Structures are given as structure tokens and as C-alpha cells.
Amino acid sequence: MSRQIAALEHLKVYFYDQGDRRFIRAVEDVGLTVEQKQVVGLVGESGCGKTITALSMMGLIDGEPGVVGGRFFFRPKEEDRRALIFAIMRGNRKKYDCRKGELFDLFCGLDDCVRFDADPFTVIKDPEKWLRKNGRIMEQMRGRNISMVFQNTREALNPFVTVGSQLVRAVQCLENDKNRAALAARAEELLLSVRIFNPGYVMNMYPDALSIGMSQRVLIAIALASRPGLLIADEPTTGLDTTNKHRIIDLLGENMERGNMSLVIISHNIGIVRTIADRIYVMYAGLIVEHGNKKEIVTGRKNARHPYTEALVSSVPTDADIKRGKKLKVIEGVVPDNKMETEGCPFLPRCRYAKGGIRRKCRTRRPELFEVTSGHRIRCWLFAG
Numbered sequence: 136m137s138r139q140i141a142a143l144e145h146l147k148v149y150f151y152d153q154g155d156r157r158f159i160r161a162v163e164d165v166g167l168t169v170e171q172k173q174v175v176g177l178v179g180e181s182g183c184g185k186t187i188t189a190l191s192m193m194g195l196i197d198g199e200p201g202v203v204g205g206r207f208f209f210r211p212k213e214e215d216r217r218a219l220i221f222a223i224m225r226g227n228r229k230k231y232d233c234r235k236g237e238l239f240d241l242f243c244g245l246d247d248c249v250r251f252d253a254d255p256f257t258v259i260k261d262p263e264k265w266l267r268k269n270g271r272i273m274e275q276m277r278g279r280n281i282s283m284v285f286q287n288t289r290e291a292l293n294p295f296v297t298v299g300s301q302l303v304r305a306v307q308c309l310e311n312d313k314n315r316a317a318l319a320a321r322a323e324e325l326l327l328s329v330r331i332f333n334p335g336y337v338m339n340m341y342p343d344a345l346s347i348g349m350s351q352r353v354l355i356a357i358a359l360a361s362r363p364g365l366l367i368a369d370e371p372t373t374g375l376d377t378t379n380k381h382r383i384i385d386l387l388g389e390n391m392e393r394g395n396m397s398l399v400i401i402s403h404n405i406g407i408v409r410t411i412a413d414r415i416y417v418m419y420a421g422l423i424v425e426h427g428n429k430k431e432i433v434t435g436r437k438n439a440r441h442p443y444t445e446a447l448v449s450s451v452p453t454d455a456d457i458k459r460g461k462k463l464k465v466i467e468g469v470v471p472d473n474k475m476e477t478e479g480c481p482f483l484p485r486c487r488y489a490k491g492g493i494r495r496k497c498r499t500r501r502p503e504l505f506e507v508t509s510g511h512r513i514r515c516w517l518f519a520g
């Protein structure tokens with residue numbers, strides 16, 4: 136039977152715009168579950184909150200107030216369980232309700248650090264208190280349990296340090312053997328696992344000398360060095376040509392099988408996600424608007440999918456289009472401003488289906504995620520029971 140490794144619930148992440156004196160609602164309500172050895176895809180247009188969701192799961196949000204709501208249940212590796220429980224208890228002496236079966240809430244204590252005021256709308260967070268609680272917990276989890284391949288390949292590698300030294304440093308965090316030769320051998324093995332077939336040569340290179348595709352492979356190798364239970368790959372194929380895109384996807388899949396790992400793959404392109412993901416979460420304006428298995432999301436009937444999912448799927452060029460050099464089609468309309476609170480459905484200004492009696496509801500009330508079939512949910516009034 137498959138077991139959950141991660142369950143993110145109702146994530147909310149805000150920033151404050153000093154100039155406009157308004158909160159930016161980067162993520163409003165995101166939930167996703169990942170099972171062991173499963174590939175989950177997170178897809179949506181640029182700016183919808185995918186990277187912020189991933190960084191929240193890594194405990195790496197830079198900006199205030201940052202994570203202001205939600206829970207993030209995670210199953211640590213057996214050998215890291217005690218240390219995690221200790222870290223959670225140190226930060227939350229009085230309460231210890233941070234457990235759901237074998238999974239532990241990595242956001243434990245968040246409610247103690249955040250206060251919402253209604254009029255005027257304000258969120259007050261104690262950043263130091265949060266850092267003390269979440270920082271300790273995430274130190275235990277980052278790397279060995281949850282690892283991430285960052286979106287911006289160039290910035291993620293240190294330009295002044297050779298590929299070999301950066302890899303050896305990553306390997307050192309896990310291996311008990313501190314012998315230099317053994318560490319270098321493991322680093323070379325990692326490069327081979329991402330299909331870099333001249334590892335000795337590449338180890339001595341500086342990142343500037345690598346192509347985008349090679350940098351991406353090195354970053355994946357670094358993320359794999361700690362043998363994480365969950366790997367989050369944020370736009371891992373950006374900037375690559377079609378052949379290299381497929382190679383990166385293939386090698387992520389291979390390593391996942393080999394390493395007994397779960398994978399969350401993030402992309403603005405549903406065409407990429409659908410080649411590898413078992414389950415897909417579709418995001419729009421900081422919200423999950425649909426989730427289901429790949430078949431339901433990608434090839435489901437038009438009237439059994441969210442109008443936004445339908446637009447995303449039809450934005451993917453066909454094989455013939457690709458041969459003619461066509462890229463993703465742009466979806467008509469403008470993405471909503473995340474400084475404004477939307478009462479109704481945020482997709483309304485771009486939606487072709489909000490007609491007749493339903494339109495008033497679309498304008499005034501935000502739909503919840505309605506269950507269409509078991510495991511398939513859609514945030515749209517057209518699917519209300």
C-alpha cells in the first residue's frame with residue numbers, strides 16, 4: 136500500500152509592499168499530497184505562486200510576513216525521526232499536537248507567531264519567534280529529507296568554486312566516510328547518474344563554463360547527493376531545447392526509481408509535467424483550482440475540467456506545431472493583481488463559461504474545491520454538487 140510522504144494543507148504566504156502599503160497575496164490556499172515514490176506535478180502560469188509554495192516547503196521564504204497559514208505534514212527518514220521530534224518539542228514545549236500518524240507538522244507553532252486583524256486588514260508575524268521554531272525544524276529536514284533544484288540555474292551555483300568542490304561539499308553532509316578519494320568517487324558517481332559521462336573532467340570546471348543543460352544536471356546531482364526522500368524540481372527544463380528537456384525529465388524519473396524518492400515537478404508548461412507526473416495540481420492566482428490524476432487533468436473531457444485547466448492544456452503546441460518552431464500559446468486575458476482581494480472566482484475575467492445564472496455566484500463567492508470523482512477536485516461553481 137502506498138504511504139504519504141508529504142501533505143501540505145491550506146498554505147498561505149503573504150508579502151508586504153511598502154510602496155503600495157498593501158499585502159501581496161502570493162499564495163492564498165494551496166494543498167497537495169505526495170505519496171512515496173510518486174511524481175506530483177504543480178503547474179500554472181508565471182506568477183501564480185509555484186516557487187513560493189516550493190520555498191515554503193523548504194523553509195526558505197525570504198520576505199515578510201512570509202508563511203502566515205497552513206500546515207505541512209512530512210514523513211522523515213527513520214534515522215532522522217528522533218532529531219525532528221526533539222526540534223519540534225524544543226520550539227513548542229507546551230503544545231505537542233504536531234503529529235498525524237507517522238507524519239509531523241513542519242510548520243508546528245506557526246499559529247503562535249501570526250495574528251490577523253480584520254479592519255484594516257493586517258497580518259502581524261513575529262519573525263524571530265518563527266525562525267526559532269521553523270528554523271530548527273527545517274535544519275533537520277533540508278537536504279537529507281527534502282531537497283530542491285532551484286529555478287534559476289545560474290544563480291544557484293557558486294561561480295567561484297569548481298563543480299567538484301560544490302558536489303563534494305554536498306556529499307560530505309551525508310557520508311560518514313570523510314576520505315577525500317571516497318567523497319570524490321561518490322561525486323563522480325552522482326555526475327554519472329545525471330548522465331554526465333566525463334565526470335573527472337567536469338569536476339574541475341567552473342560553473343561559467345557549463346551550458347544551461349549541464350548546469351541543470353549538476354544542480355540535480357547536488358540535490359540528489361543527500362539522498363532525499365522528497366525532491367522538488369522547480370522549472371527544471373527552463374531554457375533548454377526540446378531534446379534536452381526530455382533528457383532532464385528522463386533522468387529525474389530514473390533517479391527517482393533508483394533512489395526510492397518522491398518528486399514534485401514544477402512547471403508553467405503542462406506539456407512538461409504530463410510526461411512524468413502521476414498526479415497533477417493546477418494553480419491559479421495563489422490557489423489550487425484543480426487536482427487529479429494525469430488522465431483526468433490532461434485528457435479529461437472539456438466539461439469535466441476546470442476552464443483554466445482546459446486553457447492550459449490547449450496552450451501546449453502539438454508535435455506539428457513544435458516542428459514549425461511554435462512555443463506555448465498565450466492564454467487570453469490578464470492574470471489578476473495579487474494585491475486585491477477577490478471576493479469571487481479569480482478566473483472570472485478570463486472565463487468563457489461564467490454565463491447566465493452562474494455568473495453572479497462567480498462574481499460574489501469564491502468556489503471551494505468540489506469533489507468530482509474520488510481524488511479529482513475542481514474549484515469552480517460549474518461542479519458544485
Ligand SMILES: Nc1ncnc2c1ncn2[C@@H]1O[C@H](COP(=O)(O)OP(=O)(O)O)[C@@H](O)[C@H]1O
Pocket residue numbers: 150151159160161162179180181182183184185186187188197198473
Ligand atoms: N519576496 C517577495 N516579495 C514580494 N512579492 C513576491 C516575493 N516573492 C514572490 N513574490 C510575488 O509572489 C507571486 C508568486 O511568485 P512565484 O511563486 O515566484 O510565481 P511562479 O513561480 O508561479 O512564477 C508573484 O506575484 C511574485 O511577484
Ligand code: SF4
Pocket residue numbers: 442443480481482483486487488489493497502514515516517
Ligand atoms: S467559478 Fe465561474 S468564473 Fe470561475 S472558473 Fe468556474 S465558471 Fe469560470
Ligand SMILES: [Mg+2]
Pocket residue numbers: 185186187286369370
Ligand atoms: Mg517560479
